[in-house]
Amino acid sequence: MFQFTITDSEFNSFRTFIYDNAGINLSDEKKTLVTSRLSKRLRHYSLDSFQQYFDLMMASVQSGERQVVIDLLTTNETYFFREPKHFSFLEREILPKWKGGKTLRVWSAASSTGEEAYSIAMLLDDMLGNHPWEIFGSDISSRVVKAAQKGHYQQTRIDGIPVAYLHKYCLKGVDEQEGTLLIDKKIRQKVSFSSVNLKNPLGNIGSFDIIFLRNVLIYFDMETKIKIIRQLVDKMKPDGYLFIGHSESLKGIHDGLEAIIPTVYKKAVS
Ligand SMILES: C[S@@+](CC[C@H](N)C(=O)[O-])C[C@H]1O[C@@H](n2cnc3c(N)ncnc32)[C@H](O)[C@@H]1O
Known part of the structure; x- marks a missing residue:
């Protein structure tokens, strides 16, 4: 399957978005995570770049796609009687x-x-x-x-x-x-x-x-x-x-x- 790559400036756009909206602080090491979690949305919309997806997300009606990005960029690991x-x-x-x-x-x-x-x-x-x-x-x-x-x-x-x-x-x-x-x-x-x-x-x-x-x-x-x-x-x-x-x-x-x-x-x- 075709692998997308994310530029520093594209990564920074998503990093700023998730910080401003969720308070989540993504380090540079999270570039691979962002690429792998968001690539499926680029495929879903048949887009060529993360910049195109970022623009689509920001323009999305009633912020539906913004919630999708928040859902994808949060880490939800949990289990019963943890700790x-x-x-x-x-x-x-x-x-x-x-x-x-x-x-x-x-x-x-x-x-x-x-x-x-x-x-x-x-x-x-x-x-x-x-x-x-x-x-x-x-x-x-x-x-x-x-x-x-x-x-x-x-x-x-x-x-x-x-x-x-x-x-x-x-x-x-x-x-x-x-x-x-x-x-x-x-x-x-x-x-x-x-x-x-x-x-x-x-x-x-x-x-x-x-x-x-x-x-x-x-x-x-x-x-x-x-x-x-x-x-x-x-x-x-x-x-x-x-x-x-x-x-x-x-x-x-x-x-x-x-x-x-x-x-x-x-x-x-x-
Ligand atoms: C790793 S899970 C922890 C689940 C559970 N508390 C546990 O300890 O197993 C972290 C959760 O925090 C949520 N989260 C991240 N940022 C948040 C925010 N700004 N407000 C509310 N929840 C947030 C994520 O969506 C994720 O489901």
Whole structure:
């Protein structure tokens, strides 16, 4: 198959676009990634160059093609019960102390295809009995938001799910659904997903007892991280918790937060 090449100036155009629109900071090393992910759109439109595709995207009606580029240039890797220590911390330290009455609200703030939100949902249902809870999942990529809303996964993706939870919360596909699993409606109905760009003002999404912001800060520069953390702290309830990914750091930018254990923070009392 014909391989397209991207010039420095074309790469810079897409780099500026994704930085301005998603806050994602692409290094020079990401040239191959951009080429391989966007080449299919050049083929789709029978274009000869990335410049032509960039111009088409910028001129696209109601920014439909811009969303396609955002979907293609975000990295959506995720899996069930990723970074298990966070789930143990929730199970041992937070949920046993949770007093019912008010609805426990959790936000999976870069939820990708939903595995993180549904992992939390399984744990909440199991631990909280009849105490009310709800989870809000969000992502900048509309493609992954749609997938998350379905809660329907390939069987090959279930590795991290404890066996007891597989039986309790997952429906095994039969016939034409063979090889897939569907998250049980019992928990699906307490988990909602929407498109949210963390770089933009967050709007009226309420406040949260627990926020998972994992494996997304790595894509942002310092300025964007500061802005995003500030917005998230505003959305945390007093005593709320924030989880970030194990390879991420809030060094120098955790104003308003108190470190509890590495990668877990609590809203500081002001
Ligand atoms: C690697 S996934 C992490 C998924 C999950 N949190 C986990 O830890 O497994 C990163 C997600 O962040 C999303 N993302 C990137 N920039 C974003 C932004 N500005 N606003 C919201 N989501 C963003 C991507 O679309 C992607 O789905």
